[in-house]
Amino acid sequence: MIRNPLKLVLPLAVFVTVIAAWEVYVRAAEVPAYVLPAPSLIAATMRTDWSLLSASLMVTLKTTLAALALAVVGGVGLALALSLSRIVEYSLYPFAVVLQVTPVIAIAPLLLIYMPQDAAVLACAWLVAFFPILSNTMLGLQSVDRNLLDLFRLYGVPAQRSWRARIRSRLKALWYLRGPAALPAFLAGLRIAGGLSLIGAVVAEMAAGSAGAGSGLAYRIIESQYRLNIPRLFAALVLLAMMGVTLFLALSALTTVLLRHWHESALPREA
């Protein structure tokens, strides 16, 4: 797939160089592990603490994926409702914006008061991930070619004009035209939401962490910081980063699969 090997070789070389330099520096300067652990020590910690870390990884992964799934359901559902009815749009959209612009870290303590802890963490992650899906899907739904909508009116509008028939005709337009037209924008929103749901999960775990019972990766980071177990902190951080990268790659692959036939963004670039 990758035509230019440099695209793979160069970042790899940079990575190896930085890790090697880090290792050499820590050993040469005899930096204590509680300040900066060497990469080899982080790797060793990953192995020894794996049962603890992997359990935490699963917790955070579950929260992130569940939040993303709920964000898709909620975001797309609300976008569809908003695009079907102006009344719904006018009444609800402003509140979606308010939810989005309020920093989630500030809402987290409240959610922790009102909900059981895992539900609160999930709600936080959902709140952050939900908006990009909503706004992108709405943008996509509205960006149908006007001429195509005219064709729709020419051939698809029912003679009887009851509201039931109107809704049916709008649903048809949604299914035939607006849905496919919205797909690229929705997928762009999904890629953003994937990263955000992880951030939301981490933020919420950190906010909840002081309450004690959490066991996600972000909680492990806070805990390791208190205990000055910096190698484990780094190991947890590496796992979080890898999770983010994997999520991004998976969502990018999904985009390519769904759009490869027709959308500019997913076409292989001509040489």
Next chain:
Amino acid sequence: MNAPPLVSLNHVAKVFANGVTALDRFALDVREGDFLSLLGPSGCGKSTVLRLIAGLAEPTSGAVLWPGAIDADHRGEIGFVFQEPTLMPWASVADNVWLPLRLRGVSRHDARDLIAESLALVGLEDFAKAYPRELSGGMKMRVSIARALSVKPRLLLMDEPFAALDEIARFKLNDDLLRLQRELRCTVVFVTHSVFESAYLSNRIAIMSPRPGRVIAEIAGAVPYERDGDFRTSVAYAELCRHVSQVLTRSMTDGRLG
């Protein structure tokens, strides 16, 4: 031989919501079998005329009448070709042609023959499975025409369909369009701002004034309506173009004064 017109625009005015008067005192009869060109400067309301005929817009005053039809069901199908191909990029060529039929409730299976037939009419039978991005500008426009033909229209409305094409592609499509109109015996209303294109294609040319648009001259029957491969280079065609240009120039001047 005095059949009522297929569609008749009767003293039509169209004022848009923003206050712009697109059409004023607009009168035009489209007769069955016509290849009628609407020729006029850009912004004179030519496209609005097509949208009124198609029922995509309502006249502010006046009426669009279908004298031969008892109700909307008896008007026959309308095919609409836009200035841009406006294909669905996510759908194959065949599925794009299917769209009007699909909206009419025809399943993909039942539409099979009609789709194949329409694609054959425009010479794209081998491209049914292709996606729009794989086609050239001229081929996309052919798909757009095939889509309009799929419903077997009695009236074909075309809004500067070839304006964005290069001359060679346009000449070819002009000839194909004339052949299609003869074969299918449909009526065509063709919007253009090209004197040469209107002279080549039409048996009637309605010349419109600048906005607010109305028909200020009509040219019909100046040259026998026989088009073949030699017509484009013939003296008769050159004469006709000259005549149309003259009328257009005169109308533009008069239109401004009036």
